[in-house]
Amino acid sequence: MVMGIFSKTCEYAIRSVFFIAHRTASGNRVGIKEIASGIDSPEHFLAKILQDLSRRGIVQSAKGPNGGFYIDERGLKRPLSEVVEAVDGNSIFTGCGLGLAYCSETNPCPLHNEFKAIRNQLKDLLEQTTIADFSESLNLGITKLRK
Amino acid sequence: MVMGIFSKTCEYAIRSVFFIAHRTASGNRVGIKEIASGIDSPEHFLAKILQDLSRRGIVQSAKGPNGGFYIDERGLKRPLSEVVEAVDGNSIFTGCGLGLAYCSETNPCPLHNEFKAIRNQLKDLLEQTTIADFSESLNLGITKLRK
DNA sequence: AAAATAAAAGAGTTTTTAGTCTTTTATTAA
DNA sequence: TTAATAAAAGACTAAAAACTCTTTTATTTT
Numbered sequence: 001m002v003m004g005i006f007s008k009t010c011e012y013a014i015r016s017v018f019f020i021a022h023r024t025a026s027g028n029r030v031g032i033k034e035i036a037s038g039i040d041s042p043e044h045f046l047a048k049i050l051q052d053l054s055r056r057g058i059v060q061s062a063k064g065p066n067g068g069f070y071i072d073e074r075g076l077k078r079p080l081s082e083v084v085e086a087v088d089g090n091s092i093f094t095g096c097g098l099g100l101a102y103c104s105e106t107n108p109c110p111l112h113n114e115f116k117a118i119r120n121q122l123k124d125l126l127e128q129t130t131i132a133d134f135s136e137s138l139n140l141g142i143t144k145l146r147k
Numbered sequence: 148m149v150m151g152i153f154s155k156t157c158e159y160a161i162r163s164v165f166f167i168a169h170r171t172a173s174g175n176r177v178g179i180k181e182i183a184s185g186i187d188s189p190e191h192f193l194a195k196i197l198q199d200l201s202r203r204g205i206v207q208s209a210k211g212p213n214g215g216f217y218i219d220e221r222g223l224k225r226p227l228s229e230v231v232e233a234v235d236g237n238s239i240f241t242g243c244g245l246g247l248a249y250c251s252e253t254n255p256c257p258l259h260n261e262f263k264a265i266r267n268q269l270k271d272l273l274e275q276t277t278i279a280d281f282s283e284s285l286n287l288g289i290t291k292l293r294k
Numbered sequence: 295a296a297a298a299t300a301a302a303a304g305a306g307t308t309t310t311t312a313g314t315c316t317t318t319t320a321t322t323a324a
Numbered sequence: 325t326t327a328a329t330a331a332a333a334g335a336c337t338a339a340a341a342a343c344t345c346t347t348t349t350a351t352t353t354t
Contacts, residue, residue: 003236031329048313065328065330066323088150095151118269145256191344211350211352213352214351215301216301
C-alpha cells in the first residue's frame, strides 16, 4: 500500500546515480557508505543495487584505497530511462494498467488509450532527461536527495 | 519486477467493479465464482477484495440463494479514483517519484515538477471516469476484462 | 424447520521485495 | 610484501503482497 511509480530498489538506484554524478563530476570517486548516508538508503542493500548497475555499465567502480563508485562521461549522458529499465524492466512503459496480458492496440482494455498517454509521457520524461541533468540543481541546493 | 501502475489487488478491484457493473445493470446479482472466472482472478483472493469494497460501500452484496454482488445507482456514478484510493491509498496521486518523504513544492526532489504533471494526469483520468463509463464498450465487446 | 446457497470472516501458506550480515577478492599505499 | 581499504559476492532474515483453505453467518427456498 506504499505504491510509488517505481520500486524502492529503483528509487534508490535513481537517487544514487544522481548522487554519484554530483559527487564525481571532477574525476573523483565516492564510497558506498557516503552514498548510502547521502541518499538515506540501507548501505548493503544499495551495494547490491550498485553492483548490478556496475555490471550493466551504468556506473563504474574501483576497489581498494581511493576506490569507490563514479560515472564516466558516457554514463553521464545516459537517459534516466536506462536506469529505470535496468532495475524495474520495461513493463512500466509497456504494461497494461489493469494487468491484462492480452491488452494491445487491437484488443484494448477499457482504459488502454488513457493509460497509453500517461505511460508515454513518463517514457518521454525519462528518455529526455540524462543522469547529468540534475547535478546543477543539486549543486545549487535547490533539490535534495535525502529524506 | 512486474511493476504496474497499481497493485495486483487494485487491478483485480478495478476489473471486478467493471465486470459487476456490466453484469448487474438490470438489477440482478453476480456471484464471486462468476466474477473471478470472468476477470481471471483467484476466487478467494478476490472475495477478500470485494468484502473490503463492500464495507466501504463501493459495491453491494447479498447473502444466500440468488445473492451475490451488485452495484447500486450511486455506485455506478462513482469515479474510478475512489476504487483506487480504497485499495492502494492516495500515495499514487501524492507521493514523490523518488520516494522522498520531505519532497514538496517548497522542497522539491529533482523530478518533482515532472512527476507532478504525470500524477495529475492520472488523477484527472481516474476522477473523470466513472465505474459505469465502461459498461458500454464491454457490451459491444470492444474491450475485455480477461487475460 | 431444514437444506441449500452464497458472502463474511479467520487463519493460514507462498512468493516477492526489502534489508542484513559475513566472507572474499581486488587494489593501493606504506 | 604486508596492512589497509573498499567493492563483490554469498547466504541469510524480515516484511509485505499475493494467494489458499476452512469455518461461520446470513438468507432464501422447499
